[in-house]
Amino acid sequence: MRPEIIGVICLIIVVGVSVLSPKLRLATPILLVVIGLGISVIPGVPPVHVPSEWILAGVLPPLLYSSAINLPLVDFRKNIGSISVLSVLLVIVSAVVTGFLLFMILPDLNLAGAIALGAVISPTDAVAATSIGKKLGLPPRLIAVLEGESLVNDASALVLLRTATAASAGTIALGGFGGVAVDFAYSSVVAIGVGLVVGALTVWVRSRLHDAVLTTAVSFVIPFLAYIPAEAIGASGVLSVVVAGLYTGHMGAKHFSASVRISERLNWRTIQFLLENGVFLLMGLELKDIVVDAVGRDPQSQTLNAWEAIVLGIGAALVLFLIRFAFVGPLLAYQRARVYRRDPTGAEAGEATGWKGGLVLSWAGMRGVVTVAAAQSLPESTPYRSQLILIAFTVSIVTLLLQGGTLPWLIRVLKLRGVDEAADHAEFATLVDELRTAGLQVLEAPELSLPTGEPVDESVVDRVRSDAELRSESAWERAHTAAVGGDSGESAPHEQYRVLRMEVLRAERAALLEARGRGEFASRILVRAQLMLDQEESRLLQSDGEGH
Structure with a gap:
């Protein structure tokens, strides 16, 4: 052979x-x-x-x-x-x-x-x-x-x-x-x-x-x-x-x-x-x-x-x-x-x-x-x-x-x-809080600007701050769920966000496949869009496994 x-x-x-x-x-x-x-x-x-x-x-x-x-x-x-x-x-x-x-x-x-x-x-x-x-x-x-x-x-x-x-x-x-x-x-x-x-x-x-x-x-x-x-x-x-x-x-x-x-x-x-x-x-x-x-x-x-x-x-x-x-x-x-x-x-x-x-x-x-x-x-x-x-x-x-x-x-x-799962989640949430505190200090600068010197719109600052706080809230939600011994029957807000966002991504991916079938877009544009969706899905899946 x-x-x-x-x-x-x-x-x-x-x-x-x-x-x-x-x-x-x-x-x-x-x-x-x-x-x-x-x-x-x-x-x-x-x-x-x-x-x-x-x-x-x-x-x-x-x-x-x-x-x-x-x-x-x-x-x-x-x-x-x-x-x-x-x-x-x-x-x-x-x-x-x-x-x-x-x-x-x-x-x-x-x-x-x-x-x-x-x-x-x-x-x-x-x-x-x-x-x-x-x-x-x-x-x-x-x-x-x-x-x-x-x-x-x-x-x-x-x-x-x-x-x-x-x-x-x-x-x-x-x-x-x-x-x-x-x-x-x-x-x-x-x-x-x-x-x-x-x-x-x-x-x-x-x-x-x-x-x-x-x-x-x-x-x-x-x-x-x-x-x-x-x-x-x-x-x-x-x-x-x-x-x-x-x-x-x-x-x-x-x-x-x-x-x-x-x-x-x-x-x-x-x-x-x-x-x-x-x-x-x-x-x-x-x-x-x-x-x-x-x-x-x-x-x-x-x-x-x-x-x-x-x-x-x-x-x-x-x-x-x-x-x-x-x-x-x-x-x-x-x-x-x-x-x-x-x-x-x-x-x-x-x-x-x-x-x-x-x-x-x-x-x-x-x-x-x-x-x-x-x-x-x-x-x-x-x-x-x-x-x-x-x-x-x-x-x-x-x-x-x-x-x-x-x-x-x-x-x-x-x-x-x-591993004590509840203790692990709590320790992870504590670390995320520490990281958030260090990260938000960037946003507290008196004259905040990009590395190029361009001033930053206040709505962008609020969005970045919201993302950091959402991540911290997610970590503490998981810590609380583990501490009480599992799901309480109702999903936490971050979990609802993750599941709903995955449903939206599935619809977007179906639309991308349909667009590819029509042949109306250049292949390089289709590949770029697919990479965008893949990266977002990977981030959500990684978020689902945080702390594990």
């Missing part, structure tokens, strides 16, 4: 599963993995193999960048302690412990090679966890920790993988922890520097481009501008991409226009959707090739067969869960103690994640495609290479299906409270 046909079929599957999964109450990544598994074992379906460098250098950078630009820097900074522990310290401990156990079990595998596999299976993939969490209303802080962990731990694991692989080849002495630590520190610090430089430079360039299409097009190369130089000088390209994304997402609010931010958000959400779901489908499709390699192509296959590798993978998944569980408990205890030291009354205790959130955080340690791709990057000379890849694949599948499949049930059983 031709590659383009396969690509079309995969795209149809991804979109179809994304539509179907909410109805089945299953996370899309899990369902895609299962479908991929089913397709891979159909007689006559050829084995699928995508080179690991395509994933690590072609898919991972834009995937991490798209997540980084949408993770508020304030949330990342607020949870930097938890994120650092889970994404660096936990990765190192998990890699060393699981690697040592594999070293003890497999006689022909040296310690450095075993730790390399430990580094492969250590990083979590929070795509499934966060998609489930957002739908079921997990607390925002918990989601921020999961997203931040998944952004940084890939970098930690890949740096550790590279170091352990070099040690296995004799380039670095694994027993010399000083050399390993220096290599790890160099890779991280230089990567942060490269990411900041790339982020600052591209923000500066894009702020001087006043076309949203051009600006968004430039954004497509930023992940690779950050990844390639960092990797070329021996640093972590993945961490460089994350830093560039966090910087761009934070500075975009100041330096980019509204149209640029809207265009970039929509385009990168589309790219993220395709890459995230595509790689999970790929995980399932690669099953046959991985099993075939483990069964018959490796010279060590007589020492460790495929079933034994699968059993080792299940055992490794259990060990990783126990290590994560042991880490999360002390971490949450430290957070709560720190909160109480700052506020002995306990008023801020809500900032610390409770035991319910801790249980979800422990259970959400699923592995994903990075684990499979990194395993396939192990040197060909590595003993048991095919079986090690199967072990890594088993860890990913077991954690995705077992932990990911039961995570919604766990969240429902724990009745974990997410």
Whole structure:
């Protein structure tokens, strides 16, 4: 079958599963993995193999960048302690412990090679966890920790993988922890520097481009501008991409226009959707090739067969869960103690994640495609290479299906409270009032005029002031509705305005289509009118979702 046909079929599957999964109450990544598994074992379906460098250098950078630009820097900074522990310290401990156990079990595998596999299976993939969490209303802080962990731990694991692989080849002495630590520190610090430089430079360039299409097009190369130089000088390209994304997402609010931010958000959400779901489908499709390699192509296959590798993978998944569980408990205890030291009354205790959130955080340690791709990057000379890849694949599948499949049930059983909607609406309305106050100060100038010096008609000033007050009233209407527990049976004035304006827009759009059919207007005029109606409809729909 031709590659383009396969690509079309995969795209149809991804979109179809994304539509179907909410109805089945299953996370899309899990369902895609299962479908991929089913397709891979159909007689006559050829084995699928995508080179690991395509994933690590072609898919991972834009995937991490798209997540980084949408993770508020304030949330990342607020949870930097938890994120650092889970994404660096936990990765190192998990890699060393699981690697040592594999070293003890497999006689022909040296310690450095075993730790390399430990580094492969250590990083979590929070795509499934966060998609489930957002739908079921997990607390925002918990989601921020999961997203931040998944952004940084890939970098930690890949740096550790590279170091352990070099040690296995004799380039670095694994027993010399000083050399390993220096290599790890160099890779991280230089990567942060490269990411900041790339982020600052591209923000500066894009702020001087006043076309949203051009600006968004430039954004497509930023992940690779950050990844390639960092990797070329021996640093972590993945961490460089994350830093560039966090910087761009934070500075975009100041330096980019509204149209640029809207265009970039929509385009990168589309790219993220395709890459995230595509790689999970790929995980399932690669099953046959991985099993075939483990069964018959490796010279060590007589020492460790495929079933034994699968059993080792299940055992490794259990060990990783126990290590994560042991880490999360002390971490949450430290957070709560720190909160109480700052506020002995306990008023801020809500900032610390409770035991319910801790249980979800422990259970959400699923592995994903990075684990499979990194395993396939192990040197060909590595003993048991095919079986090690199967072990890594088993860890990913077991954690995705077992932990990911039961995570919604766990969240429902724990009745974990997410966002307080009434409090959210009230806080949003308060902020809108603050913005309105700052904006109306412009209208209070003694001699108000436009930037060109042209005086402003008083009726225009009243109209602008009315629009600002209407927006504030709308925010407080929503806050009141949420506080009393829903609709009172009668729509608020702003809601009536929005619904009525949408009806008017529908009539205007029908008239536009009729005018287009008559052929009386130039096409450029019709396009301009359609854009006008689309922008107005988009504004009204966004207003309907304010505060959510």
